Amino acid sequence: MEKSNISKRKSPIKRFIKFVVNHNKMSIFTAMIMVIFITSIDLVLPMMTKNMVDKGITGKNLELLLKIIVAYSVMSVLARVLNLALGYIYATMRNRVAVKFRLKVLDHLSKLSGKFYTENKTGNLMSIVQSDIDIIENIDAELVFSIIKNSITAIISLYLMFRLQSVLFVVVVFIQILLVTTQRYFTKNIHSNVSMFRDEYGDTSNVVQEYVYNIMNVIISKSKRFFISQFIKGQRGLINKDIKIDVLMSGNMCVANIFNLMMSMAIYGYGGYMIINGDFTLGSLIAFQNYAGMLIGPCISIVNANNRIQQAKVSIERVYSILDEEPVIDEDQNMLEGLRADNIKEISVENVKFGYENDESEKKYILNNVSMKFKRGDISAIVGESGCGKSTLSKLMYRLWDVDDGSIKIDERDIRNIKLMSLRKCISVVSQEIVIFDSTIRNNISLGKKIPDDDILRVCSLAGLDDFISSLEAGLDTEIGEKGIKISGGQKQRISIARAMLCDSPIIIFDEATSALDNVSQDIIMDSIKKNLEDRIVIVIAHRLSTIKDVDKIFVMSNGKIAESGNHEELISKKGIYYKLYRNE
Known part of the structure; x- marks a missing residue:
């Protein structure tokens, strides 16, 4: 992918938020209305408490006191019912986003080329698809709305505190500025350590996956000790980084709590002093403390949210590193829409050159100027020693990779000019894997x-x-x-x-498809193929030559080239490579 394209992309966080919004517009609108109602109620309640104390209790007005108590109770119950409904909306949105986002990643993975999978470990991909997306669920609608709600609550609380007592307001703002300053230090360190942790976690996941997926072979090969040592080695680094992340997060919360304790003591100290001097009422102090609590609570929630965001941000970046991976197999709008399966007559491989990319500066070609034709109604075989490029040909026909030079054509149409989905619908591959x-x-x-x-x-x-x-x-x-x-x-x-x-499918490729069968079973399968697939293009990639003696044409590969071709009798009479392979079988 070109750098210019990368630079134009929005940040992963913004793109994820857009993804969430696009899939939850109605739910977000409903939740926003409910959040406004709940926030409004929360902001009104402290003033009702002030009036309850100053005008109801201190003013000895029983009728007013009862009215305020009833109104306070109704509004509190309403806020809790709305919170319950909001929780249901959040849960629905969270699960919808997680499923759709994971499906988006899985779908994109199916479009990437073989090159991508040779360069990325399966364990790391599993870590991204599973655990990283699980972590991303932490940045759900509930978290986003809580940040919005807490921010609004904090701002309005600050204004109301200023209206109640300006000196105390200045003290509170000063302490909050100190808190924000410390947050910048913790945010930077949490993000960098979480990023390193997630990368190493992917490597360790790969070891665990290899162990579990191959457990029987691990037991038989007596390689358990090796896997365990690799796992322990990886875990040591993970444990140290995990402890450091926990210490940073705990330190973050500890500092926030200390500053909030200082704020509470300042409010009670100076507020109590003014009450004693008759410059402040008890109801005003309680209201101020409630608003300060509505500032403290949101600030602590925002600190918690920041910790979760720093963890999820790394996971979002890892997921979008996959989604930003451009398929090497290019398609454009000018490609032919499809193939008519009933009209396919021939596949031709023309002067194909191909080599897998590696870290070396010079590419080594596995296939070098290979040409062959496969006709409908014929059964053709490709044989040769291991590593000569037989299976690579089937991958090129299926366009897991594209050829470096030359072409593969279906009825004179280059497969690079055919829609990928249409091409693959016409080809079935039976692999030994x-x-x-x-x-x-x-x-x-x-x-x-x-x-x-x-x-x-x-x-x-x-x-x-x-x-x-x-x-x-x-x-x-x-x-x-x-x-x-x-x-x-x-x-x-x-x-x-x-x-x-x-x-x-009109084209069927059997790539070592009968390697686990005995000779008699292989002969039965081959006989069945000949009788029932006579109107298709059948290509058999074989290691056991006894199974392909009766095919129409055999291509013998050696050192990435077609060394000889013909039917079984013709190749035996030449006494070349095929003859030697057949005799040594």
Whole structure:
């Protein structure tokens, strides 16, 4: 992303507030009206107390006293009922914002390129999506309105205190100026320490995530000690920073309370002195102290709010660092809207060069001038030694990355000129890295869509899952656990294959999709593919050559280039790279 674009962006806090307002306009309007009513009542009550004491009690006017007591009680009850309703509005807004904001981040993550995910740790991203957004909830409507309410209350209280007693007013203002001065020191230090804490927290989260997600492999590989040592190392730094943040926040509150205690003592001392001299009434002192309390309370609340804002500000900046990440995969308004799935005839890879970016100054190309064609109705295979760029090709076709040079075309149209969503709808990729959800077999195949059982069972049969499903008491509604822990690796791959077949995409890429199956099962799957996907473009990226002997064309890759191509018999007769790979299998 260009620097000029970054500089034009508003601050993350302002952008977040705008996001909150845009999704809660009616609720904010209602809350604002209620806040005005509650604040008005709060400001009137001390003057009613003054009249109750000076005119009712001291003036021995029982009728007036009773009227003030009734009015005071009604207004107090009304304020509390409004506060209760306001709490409900705040809770609704808070949850709405949290859900919508998290969805906004998750949606944006799905639009970023593979480059972004190679440069960012999963644990840090999880920390941002989960804990940072949880912290951002602290800057909710309640906090914002409380700052507004407290600020209005403090300003009007100051004015009313000036009207009641100007000398005491000057003392109170002087003490508040000292309080504000100390706040600047604490604010700066809290923000910088929270920022460092959140960054290190993301790194520690990555260690925990790797440990939990791979717990069985951790046990088998006897690597628990390594993970624990990494965790302890990270926690030491976190604990020290967390303690420092707590000390700063506690110190902030302690200083605020000391200044407010000084203010109360000054009011009672000087106010008591004036009452003794007959220059001030008891009711006026009580009213002044109530207004001072309405100044002290809001000031302490604002100090608390500032602490929460400094924590949330760091989290907001971290979240917007993701939202400001521009997708490397560019799209513009001139792109073709879509592809007609039933018309796709061919994919061509033309002189493609590509290399993953790293910290080195010179990029190393994984693919170097690679050209190949895949036709509808044919099953093509790509083979070669590990690291030769086979799987990279499927990622380029799906546009997780864009080619550095050359092009990939569908029916003579460069895929960079086709809307990304439309392109991806036409391609299904079955990878060896299988995504399995903690749900039923049905949901893992249909991905939550309402699809008739007959259609699901049909693709299950094609993927060789029918016997397994019929043996289960709950059938398609069998829960398979987190990451499919209740089923075998082969069954996971069959589910992934069935899912791809159900999508009915005109282009299907099998990337080591049957690596967890035995030879007999692989042959059955390949036979099913040939019989049932004959009107599609099928690309099989294979490590086991025995599974692709009967495909229409085989491309052999070596050192990022196409070394040879042809069908199985042709390549065997050449006695080249394919021949050697096949003999060594």
